[in-house]
Amino acid sequence: MKVWIDQDLCTGDGLCEEIAPAVFTLLDDGLAYVKDGADIKSSPGGQEGMAQVPSDLEDATVEASEECPGECIFIERD
Numbered sequence: 107m108k109v110w111i112d113q114d115l116c117t118g119d120g121l122c123e124e125i126a127p128a129v130f131t132l133l134d135d136g137l138a139y140v141k142d143g144a145d146i147k148s149s150p151g152g153q154e155g156m157a158q159v160p161s162d163l164e165d166a167t168v169e170a171s172e173e174c175p176g177e178c179i180f181i182e183r184d
Contacts (some may be wrong), residue, residue, distance in 0.1 A: 107184060108178065112180065113178070117175050117178075122179060140156070143159075
């Protein structure tokens, strides 16, 4: 599974980071970005910032996507 965030839709609520902190983080601009291990996919963000989700974090990633008020988290299944 891969995931990316459309920062244009992000409301900065931080629910994704709360639900799956190993996958998502909020930066100083108040928007959420995807983490790929220690790397934060912020340059560029959006679809170019897609990251592989470890299998043990897939359920939390899906939950974060479902709970996101901005509907900005996009999941692509392998």
